[in-house]
Amino acid sequence: MPLGPFGIDPVIWAPLRLVIAVLLVVGLVFNGALAQIYLERKIQAIIQDRLGPLHTGPWGLLQTFADAIKLLGKEDIRARLTDKWFFLAAPSIVFSPMLASYVVIPFAPGIVGADLNVGLLYMTTLGSMTVLGIVIAGWASNNKYSLIGGLRSAGQLISYEVPQILSLVTVVLVVGTLSMVGIAESQPGWQLNVLVLPLAFVTYFIAGLAETNRAPFDLPEAESELVAGFLTEYSGMRWAIFFLAEYGEVTVVSSIVTTLWFGAWHGPFVEVFPLIGVLWFTLKTYLFVLVFMWIRATLPRLRIDQLMSLCWKVLIPLTLTNLVITATLLLVFPSTVVPVAIANWLLLAAFVVLLPYVQRRRLVALRERLRTAA
Amino acid sequence: MLDLIEPALFAVLTIAIVAAGAGVVLANRITTSALLMAFTFLNIAGMFVLLGAETVAMFQVLIYVGAITVLILYGVMFTPQSPRPYGLFFQTQKYWAALLVVPIAIIVALIAFSFRDSATVGAKGGDLLPLATSVFRDFAFPFEVASVLLLAAMVGAIVLVKRDED
Amino acid sequence: MAVPLGAFIAVSAVLFFIGTAGVLVRRNAVVILMSVELMLNATNLALVAFSRRYSSIDERGSVFVVFIFVVAAAEVAVGLAIVLSAYRNKPTVDVDEIRQLKG
Numbered sequence: 001m002p003l004g005p006f007g008i009d010p011v012i013w014a015p016l017r018l019v020i021a022v023l024l025v026v027g028l029v030f031n032g033a034l035a036q037i038y039l040e041r042k043i044q045a046i047i048q049d050r051l052g053p054l055h056t057g058p059w060g061l062l063q064t065f066a067d068a069i070k071l072l073g074k075e076d077i078r079a080r081l082t083d084k085w086f087f088l089a090a091p092s093i094v095f096s097p098m099l100a101s102y103v104v105i106p107f108a109p110g111i112v113g114a115d116l117n118v119g120l121l122y123m124t125t126l127g128s129m130t131v132l133g134i135v136i137a138g139w140a141s142n143n144k145y146s147l148i149g150g151l152r153s154a155g156q157l158i159s160y161e162v163p164q165i166l167s168l169v170t171v172v173l174v175v176g177t178l179s180m181v182g183i184a185e186s187q188p189g190w191q192l193n194v195l196v197l198p199l200a201f202v203t204y205f206i207a208g209l210a211e212t213n214r215a216p217f218d219l220p221e222a223e224s225e226l227v228a229g230f231l232t233e234y235s236g237m238r239w240a241i242f243f244l245a246e247y248g249e250v251t252v253v254s255s256i257v258t259t260l261w262f263g264a265w266h267g268p269f270v271e272v273f274p275l276i277g278v279l280w281f282t283l284k285t286y287l288f289v290l291v292f293m294w295i296r297a298t299l300p301r302l303r304i305d306q307l308m309s310l311c312w313k314v315l316i317p318l319t320l321t322n323l324v325i326t327a328t329l330l331l332v333f334p335s336t337v338v339p340v341a342i343a344n345w346l347l348l349a350a351f352v353v354l355l356p357y358v359q360r361r362r363l364v365a366l367r368e369r370l371r372t373a374a
Numbered sequence: 375m376l377d378l379i380e381p382a383l384f385a386v387l388t389i390a391i392v393a394a395g396a397g398v399v400l401a402n403r404i405t406t407s408a409l410l411m412a413f414t415f416l417n418i419a420g421m422f423v424l425l426g427a428e429t430v431a432m433f434q435v436l437i438y439v440g441a442i443t444v445l446i447l448y449g450v451m452f453t454p455q456s457p458r459p460y461g462l463f464f465q466t467q468k469y470w471a472a473l474l475v476v477p478i479a480i481i482v483a484l485i486a487f488s489f490r491d492s493a494t495v496g497a498k499g500g501d502l503l504p505l506a507t508s509v510f511r512d513f514a515f516p517f518e519v520a521s522v523l524l525l526a527a528m529v530g531a532i533v534l535v536k537r538d539e540d
Numbered sequence: 541m542a543v544p545l546g547a548f549i550a551v552s553a554v555l556f557f558i559g560t561a562g563v564l565v566r567r568n569a570v571v572i573l574m575s576v577e578l579m580l581n582a583t584n585l586a587l588v589a590f591s592r593r594y595s596s597i598d599e600r601g602s603v604f605v606v607f608i609f610v611v612a613a614a615e616v617a618v619g620l621a622i623v624l625s626a627y628r629n630k631p632t633v634d635v636d637e638i639r640q641l642k643g
Contacts, residue, residue: 086405117500121432128440132412135447139405151451154444161440178502384543388551395555398574399562411574414555418581421548425592430605434584437609442577442616449570449620453627471564479557486553489546501592501602508600520610527614534621 074236086140093133097126108277119180141233149229164207166319184264208253215296254288548589556582
């Protein structure tokens with residue numbers, strides 16, 4: 001009789017791995033959102049020299065549970081002039097693609113919902129579907145702030161999809177597969193992709209910040225100018241579903257970063273106990289979730305024109321250059337990735353050094369033009 | 375039992391495609407049309423998966439649901455219309471149109487339904503590799519031409535919509 | 541049991557004629573664009589069905605679907621731009637009423 005992983009009969013293993021994957025997804029999304037809200041409050045508090053939630057439970061740990069129960073108990077409000085069915089459908093249209101993208105995330109060796117050979121493409125596809133839900137939410141609310149928020153979000157998400165996909169393609173060129181498991185297996189030990197392609201990582205992370213509507217790109221829900229953007233008319237559990245979707249998206253982007261650049265489940269003792277890969281994967285993912293929060297507490301929000309010019313004038317030319325250089329170097333040196341790594345580090349250095357300089361030059365030129373015009 | 379999964383999925387997808395497609399043409403409100411169109415696209419992606427063409431299915435969702443539907447929703451929102459009776463929905467040429475479409479439709483449907491093929495078993499393996507080799511090796515020049523077409527369309531759309539700066 | 545190829549072709553034909561009917565009878569220009577998209581999708585379905593089922597002869601059939609994606613994206617961008625600029629001249633998207641070019 002053939003034995004599956006861990007010496008379990010394959011007939012039992014097939015449904016068992018499904019159960020494990022689903023439990024992990026539910027845990028990551030629902031408990032993850034609770035944990036992330038707590039972490040976000042505490043970390044922002046630490047950065048801003050405050051104490052954060054303190055009174056409910058030890059160290060304020062039960063604060064998010066109390067908030068969740070409060071949200072569940074709220075009255076279900078729908079304004080009369082909203083568009084009933086679209087208003088009700090929008091949270092699910094945003095939430096379900098996020099949940100579905102957990103299918104291809106490789107948590108540990110053998111623990112993955114389905115090893116699609118187009119896994120990475122599948123994830124970007126589902127990421128692009130949330131735009132539809134947000135536009136519908138903004139339109140169905142019948143409120144000008146919601147509409148502006150929804151349309152801004154659509155413009156932002158569609159624009160930032162381009163540098164996002166171009167950065168992913170660079171990794172796929174080097175690794176040679178679209179399967180998430182294949183990408184994870186290609187980086188054993190210290191051969192992490194981030195050492196080869198640091199620039200693709202940085203551009204993907206910036207685009208990922210914009211894709212998840214997080215600060216400094218949280219324009220669709222900029223509370224100081226748009227009330228709450230497309231969320232204005234939502235309350236109670238529907239609002240909570242949008243929020244869960246946002247935290248779930250943050251986790252998805254972090255796990256893509258973990259898988260593509262930081263070796264997914266690889267870490268000490270994985271060869272001996274494959275299940276410990278889940279621990280490494282979760283730790284790495286939450287490290288990037290913490291970076292998301294750190295950025296939110298540090299950087300001010302961009303203006304809408306700055307957002308668009310960053311995407312179209314900086315990120316897209318940069319990622320295109322990176323893609324062309326990587327492809328050329330891989331054609332010239334098919335057996336080694338060292339030239340690609342050198343080119344990528346040089347481009348990253350150029351990006352970090354030149355971006356503030358160019359921006360300052362443009363600002364000076366703009367002020368000069370305004371002064372002569374006045 | 376397991377043999378019936380594929381035909382059952384096919385039946386569900388067919389009903390969804392035909393119903394949603396008819397809804398696009400017949401729906402009273404234009405946003406309903408747009409959403410039903412997105413739903414049709416999703417179901418066609420399901421058909422592609424059923425045929426074993428998962429790469430094309432992913433591109434279908436990425437381009438049609440993620441981009442084209444949103445573009446059309448933008449178009450709907452920028453051209454607000456006052457509500458009108460259902461009778462004014464169709465053009466004056468509708469009878470001529472029906473006279474033209476129905477016979478051709480019947481002929482094509484008869485041909486399609488009577489189609490008997492020898493190759494009922496689909497290809498093994500994904501369509502990622504065949505698609506990639508054909509796009510980037512056999513059809514590389516048409517692919518470049520297509521990118522020029524896209525660029526021309528982008529420039530054209532911007533020029534058409536841009537207002538003259540005062 | 542595999543679904544026969546003819547069934548896919550039949551669905552494709554039905555959807556194509558739904559799209560044709562939409563183009564011919566609806567007044568709203570945006571709905572006409574949507575119907576054109578339906579027709580292009582029906583074509584995609586037929587092309588993919590033939591390509592996958594006859595892949596032992598030639599497995600490159602799906603490449604035309606990629607070109608149809610390109611054409612569809614270009615068509616919807618330019619089409620919506622035309623509709624929008626027509627709407628600016630006269631606030632309607634009815635193809636019956638946009639007849640300035642008619643002498």
